[in-house]
Amino acid sequence: MSCIPGRPPLKGLRVVDLSTVMFGPFASRWLADYGADVIKVESPEGDSTRTTGVARERGLAGSYITINRNKRSVVLNLKQAAGRDALFKLLDGADVFMHNIRPQKIRALGLDSETIRTRFPRLICVSLTGFSEVGPYSGRPAYDDIIQGMCGLADLMRRQTDEMQYLPTVAADKISGLVGGLAILTALWARERTGEGQAVEVPMFESMVDFTLLEHRGGNAFVPPESGIGYARVLARWRRPYRTLDGYVCLMPYTTAQWERFFTEIGKKELAVDSRFQSMASRTQHIEALYAIVGDAATTRTSQDWLDTCQRLDIPSGPITDLDRVLDDPHLNAVGFFQDLPEADNKGSARLSTPGVRFNGQLPVLHSVSRLGQDTRQVLKEAGLDEGEIEALLSCGAAYESMPQKSEIGK
Template sequence: MAPLSGIRVIDLTTVAMGPLASQWLGDLGADVIKVEAPEGDSTRRTGPAIEQGMAALFISTNRNKRSIALDLKTDAGRDALLSLIDSADVFMHNIRPQKLAGLGLGHVELLKRNPKLVYAGLHGFGESGPYGGKPAYDDIIQALSGCADLMGKQNGVPGYYPSIIADKTTGLIAAIAILSAIIGRQSSGEGVVVEIPMFECMTAFNLVEHLYGHIFNPPVAPLGYPRVLSKDRRPLRTRDGYVCMMPYTDSHWRAFFKEVGASELIDDPRFSSIGDRTQHIDELYKILSSYLLQRDSFDWLTVCEKLGIPAAPIRSLDDLLKDQHLEEVNFFQSYDDQSIGGICTPGVPILINGERPKSRIPPRLGEHGREILQEIGYDQEKLNRLLRSGTAQREKMGSSPLG
């Protein structure tokens, strides 16, 4: 039995943050029902695609789910969604609360209908603050939460992390928050309202190390963790390329200084403890860089293995696809789809009792609509009426959104 087997999640989220959160819940065994507008989640069209509506980014963020397409602008569509929510343990969305309230989908209304519901709002900003209700995407949150400035402090020019890190980080936090609410409900028997704002989540993420001396009042040191912000914290050039080396503990540095014939630095007060090294990190990294230039990359990796110093070569994205370790642990999941052909994605990255949870290919738009509505008591006449009303529209390709 998967840990969340028997838990039903109604997922009204789109793009990346919410779908990643609900994907985790599906990976852990929850029945995740993805409710989409008749045109589908925008990520169905983001990136390369072999089949219309099944683009790369959608496939990456929507495994282990079922899909139903409903037009929430119609009474029939809203009624169908409300019936689904009545049957659910979790309702999650990333729609502005003002818009949801206009649809009758606010937390007050839904908890009256389903008093044990976990109601999760994934927002750009906390609703009680002046930014509440503003639109937010990854780049905007990276700018506001300090990410772009941190890149500038290290590189001289503000920039974005080359990853949708705000979406992915907040998606993980959302999954944790929803899981904790499910556990809490088991004890209290009462529904829970959970708010997961991107801005606050990413600010907390960045300030783990970068609040630094300002964690005390009054501050005892500037903001920013010096080791991480050092301009010399980067892959280090060797005689024939680059390596990533991370001497960190006192024993690591003592071993390194002995190896390069610089034993006098072991007792140098600038480098004798982790606190001293942090204060003089730029000097230390410059010394490290000067020695690495004297040998080839393979030599340094061999030395580090001998000395117990963490080190690694730089791997490209191409390298990851043929990495021996990932192959040995069966990390990648392959599908053979009749329409698309071969699909290869990262599998669920965790193990439960030594096994990787199963993965199902992401759903076509509305692929499971008929079976989902039948599960909550819709008979054939009611299903046909929903189709005739245009609430669920047929795709140009593939099956009807109601299955």
């Protein structure tokens, strides 16, 4: 598929997404941002993130808008046969069907991959779960905290700080969401070559164990192991922002040449020929001592002095930026990283981040966010239902549509 300037690369792709919270919706957000028509099918209660955190209008919390922009909202009660029949109508014109419902519950609804693909053989059916169905953990509930603990991330924090801690971000949800998006695109490519759909399983636990082990496996990857698990450079307690005369700074000499220039700059040229620091392997072995040297040197100058020095010496460095100041970063503003939704709710706009990935030099356009059930009628009409059928679904509670507000979002 060629990428035409001004045409989103995924335009024409239709995704029916039953997923909620963060994991699945983050995966489908990537597809929606780059042009896919993502139809978010919600229960009558709606995705719980609609009311998680601060909101100016009920059902449109800031976190919901961030994760679910550029999608359309349809409400179907899948506990009713009529609601499931309406979903089948949507799937008849879809390329991807995705959900994060546990295996036993999705089978009870008759929406498991085996059943769906019998009826829609070209459909990509994606199950985003906590654990693979073929293992003993299948069907267990899973949230970010649980997976961070089970995949080893909390233990990495212990190894560095002596205390079990979660990362202060929903890393498992977001990373697994990216894996999910990649898996969907991989399956679509396979269908382009074979004409057949795929049953895709994206388990958080396995995805996060693979992510966590990448650099930490090291010599433990051999049979028998050549070393213990854990990448010393990353786990070193000195691996942190360095305190300067007036704050903190990020310093990262990495290559042998960069270390030689750094040692000369701080008046310790002899360290360049110290056997502990002459190669990547030896530096990794003595990383605590090396980082301690950097930490001591950092305290002798201001942060700006170090940034100027590192730029002169071609040594990677950067300032410490708090989250509030990131929003005003001159580079991000220059590249158009933040975009405004003029009518994010009935009280005004929202300013959201983009993924940053460009196709033919263009960022995705953030154009809309839907209230619960805002698009139900239109999407069902597109699926081939007439007005009488739609009214029947609405009247029996198998479907729901929101009432028009003072300003319809992005319309």
